[in-house]
Amino acid sequence: MKVLVVFYLSIAVLATAPATWSLPANFMVLGDWGMGNAQQHATAAAMKIIAGDHKASFVVNVGDNFYKSAGAAITKLGKAEAQGGVTNLSDPLWKLYFEDVYNGTLKDMEFITVLGNHDYMGNTSAQLLYHSLDERWILPARFYSQEVHLTTTDATFVFLDTNPFIEDYVVHPENDWMKRQLAEQDYKKQLQWLDETLAASQSKWKIAVGHHPIVSHPGATLYKSTVDVSMDMVGAVLKKHGVQVYFCGHVHDLEHSSDDDMDYFISGGGGFGKVYDTDPLMVSKLQFLSKDAGFMVVSLDDDKMDAMYINTKGENIYNTTVLPSK
DSSP states (O other), rough: OOOGGGGGGGOOSOOOOOOOSSSOOOOEEEEEEEESSSHHHHHHHHHHHHHHHTTEEEEEEEEEOOOSSSSSHHHOOOOGGGTTSSTTTTTHIIIIITTTOGGGGGTEEEEEOOOOTTGSSSHHHHHHHHHTTTTTTOOOOEEEEEEEEEEEEEEEEEEEEOGGOHHHHHHSSHHHHHHHHHTTHHHHHHHHHHHHHHHHHHSSEEEOOOOOOSSSSSSGGOOOOTTTTHHHHHHHHHHHHOOOOEEEESSEEEEEEOOOEEEEEEEOOSSSSOOOOGGGGGGGGGGEEESSSSEEEEOOOSOOOOEEETTTTOOEEEEEOOOOOO
């Protein structure tokens, strides 16, 4: 299945005209993967099997695509470049971490992408332009929308750049790449675009994708910037317009939380899993938590969304169903 890429003719910063995906709306959700380590390769191997079993058509890629943590990459690029992201379109990490890993049954599968904080430590413009070299890499703008036509209804996906919403990155950037690129972003304009895009949507399903959590079990104990006031502003707009689901990464685990308004799925185990301290304020919202590396498989239909978490062994370790209205 191919995504229409008419909107690729203009890489606008603020918006793009929605394109169309057709059935089946079966997809995988992957995040925090670009490490070149054994767990990334094991997760990819499981994805190759599951993609065929579940007839997955595309990957929702929730960011932190390149960490530059592999020894080979650091040797080639120098330790000064080893913080994250890519340097340009010819960076060897494209091949090391993406092309040579997500091949086989995944070789023609589109990665519908958002940017993570580690991506901002490198050249984000290179990631925006990489579609010109590999058509399965879909990142037409820093934030954009996408329509999915189901059998009798539609779904609107909004893909966000959550990095400008994290005040700590702006005040204490990790490097010059992050400082310069975040200085060029205006989170208020993105918030306005989000409000207007969701207000205009007539879809039964409204689904948001970003890198940073709105709700996560570590909460403020992970980073003071993980769930800050600006991300709360994002959450408020999503709830205002009846968004049912938010997919993200950043936290290196597999996690499902929910409240009266929305379901929050974290799929941050594409490269490794990690144990965090739990914020007591978040426990009541937590439905599932695993420190395993892995990914999600999602099946979206008119009247329900089935979601499951898969570990590196290809095992279904959790599944749940979300309805379009609570």
